[in-house]
Amino acid sequence: MSTARNSASRRAAAVVGAAAAIVLTGCGTDPATALQVAAEAERVLEERTGVPSTVSCPGELAAEAGAELRCVLTPEGEPQEYGVTVTVTAVDGDVLELDVQVDDEPTG
Numbered sequence: 366m367s368t369a370r371n372s373a374s375r376r377a378a379a380v381v382g383a384a385a386a387i388v389l390t391g392c393g394t395d396p397a398t399a400l401q402v403a404a405e406a407e408r409v410l411e412e413r414t415g416v417p418s419t420v421s422c423p424g425e426l427a428a429e430a431g432a433e434l435r436c437v438l439t440p441e442g443e444p445q446e447y448g449v450t451v452t453v454t455a456v457d458g459d460v461l462e463l464d465v466q467v468d469d470e471p472t473g
Contacts, residue, residue, distance in 0.1 A: 395428060396425035396427050397425060399423065399424055399426075401426075402420075402422045402434055402436065402451055403421055406420040406436060406438070406449060406465050407419065409465055410467070416440050416441065417441040418438050418439060418441060420438050421436060421437050422436040422451070423436070426451060426461070427453070428456055430454065430456055431452070431453065433453075434450075435448060435450055435451075436451060445471040445472075446471060447467050447470075447471055449467050451464070
């Protein structure tokens, strides 16, 4: 693996406290879908690190402060995966404010 690519992976995994928001299309009490959560996590992580990544989430995220969802991040061009915790920090009508935390070490 090249040093530049290895460095990019570390940058993707080093993101701490990236803020994001999801606008829900339905009622503010409806959960965010797995696709909504993954897309917003991908957007904010790429914005913060400059490294495109794929995020996949196993289910919905409840529209309530403190709700968490564990997802998986794969930096573009890398075989390693990292755990990601997405936490709802606030709910304002139909907008979920999120905190996106990437694990320090790859999974497995």
